[in-house]
Amino acid sequence: DIQMTQSPSAMSASVGDRVTITCRASQGITSYLAWFQQKPGQVPKRLIYASSNLQSGVPSRFSGSGSGTEFTLTISNLQPEDIATYYCLQHNFYPLTFGGGTKVEIK
Amino acid sequence: QVQLVQSGAEVKKPGASVKVSCKASGYTLTSYDINWVRQATGQGLEWMGWMNPNSGNTGYAQKFQGRITMTGNASISTVYMELSGLTSEDTAVYYCARRTSRVTSIDYWGQGTLVSVSS
Numbered sequence: 001d002i003q004m005t006q007s008p009s010a011m012s013a014s015v016g017d018r019v020t021i022t023c024r025a026s027q028g029i030t031s032y033l034a035w036f037q038q039k040p041g042q043v044p045k046r047l048i049y050a051s052s053n054l055q056s057g058v059p060s061r062f063s064g065s066g067s068g069t070e071f072t073l074t075i076s077n078l079q080p081e082d083i084a085t086y087y088c089l090q091h092n093f094y095p096l097t098f099g100g101g102t103k104v105e106i107k
Numbered sequence: 108q109v110q111l112v113q114s115g116a117e118v119k120k121p122g123a124s125v126k127v128s129c130k131a132s133g134y135t136l137t138s139y140d141i142n143w144v145r146q147a148t149g150q151g152l153e154w155m156g157w158m159n160p161n162s163g164n165t166g167y168a169q170k171f172q173g174r175i176t177m178t179g180n181a182s183i184s185t186v187y188m189e190l191s192g193l194t195s196e197d198t199a200v201y202y203c204a205r206r207t208s209r210v211t212s213i214d215y216w217g218q219g220t221l222v223s224v225s226s
Contacts, residue, residue, distance in 0.1 A: 043216045049210070089152075094157055094166045098153070098154060
């Protein structure tokens, strides 16, 4: 099975900051990596799929990049409503695997 | 609009089984795979398995092999996930989620079903 290592596990940043979250796959997954945002008590929400494709309705300050084994999620201008835990998901082959999550807080 | 509506919360004794349902609307159930994901309180997302409601094919995470079964009834647009041999470690919110393709991955999620296992 493919293991997904996500970092950092938690971070604190100021409003307006640029935030970067990384996911590394234990083997190549081409570009089949999605990012989800989960706010407390809510269902995960897809932000990005296939590495860089922005889900309709998601603010453009969210972007994704990468291929092979290294991927990043960038929030270009952190907003208070972005406080959440973010998860990556490799969707190349079954079994799908999630990263461990990154909790983003505001300083 | 696409919706996945799950059955309500369950409380089970250790050793029991639980069966969670997931009813799809707004699209044809047999068009896409349904995946199941769980989340223990304060923990991350854990993928459990998938089912193709058209073929009935399934695939399960190794961790759950032997005690998980996914089934479906296309006539009522519903899929089921049954987990047996419950322990306190299985206390979690269980989600069904639609996967449209290898490229687009998981898009819609059910609202989640809390399964509590306690003696």
